Amino acid sequence: MAVMVVDPFEKFWLEYDNWYDEHPNIYRSELWAVELASRGVPRPWVEIGVGSGRFAAPLGVDVGLDPSERLLELASRRGVKVVKGFAESTPFPDGSFGGVFVIITICFLDEPLKALREARRILKPEGRLVVGFIPRDSPWGTFYSRLKERGHKFYSHARFYSLSELTGMLELSGFETELLVSTLRNPPGSPEVLEPPVLGLAPGASFLVVRARAAR
Secondary structure, eight states, X not given: OOOOOOHHHHHSHHHHHHHHHHSHHHHHXXXXXXXXXXXXXXXOEEEETOTTSTTHHHHTOSEEEESOHHHHHHHHHTTOEEEEOBTTBOSOOTTOEEEEEEESXXXXXXXXXXXXXXXXXXEEEEEEEEEEEOXXXXXXXXXXXXXXXXTOTTGGGOOOOOHHHHHHHHHHXXXXXXXXXXXXXXXXXXXXXXXXXXXXXXTTOSEEEEEEEEOO
């Protein structure tokens, strides 16, 4: 069964987690955008691909799922209730959560459609899915794609999507988009500053958050 990428995060877990301390303004800009998109989303919340809990902990996410034991240990230390598992086949009953968060993780899934359908399954009828991702055709998406081509330890395993590709997958999974938030308008190589999120699609934005609900 194809599953979430695990090995590089198990091996380079500390380097992965340290990135957030080394780039605090990029991290805080992304977190701010996710927080804006999460407003009004009913509880409880789960983050699929919780990693080390860098988003789940400050957002107050109730449960974090990830296949990496190393990263789950860090998330647990940050106060997140953790569960080991895969996005494509979660251990949760139908309709368990009011909010399902998938932050960055979508680019590391071998079967994103299967994972999104699984997210649909575990959502309550009134629930919301929140997906944060780096568009392939954005400045940072282009930068990371080049790192992928060079065999980067993390991004060599990634697959980046355009906004239209992501919304297409959401539709195929039974969702409809209701909100879009943008940030990271400063390109790679420019000063890393804290950027307030913008509602809608901002030109040049390299981090987008899509909030979706079950299609009517």
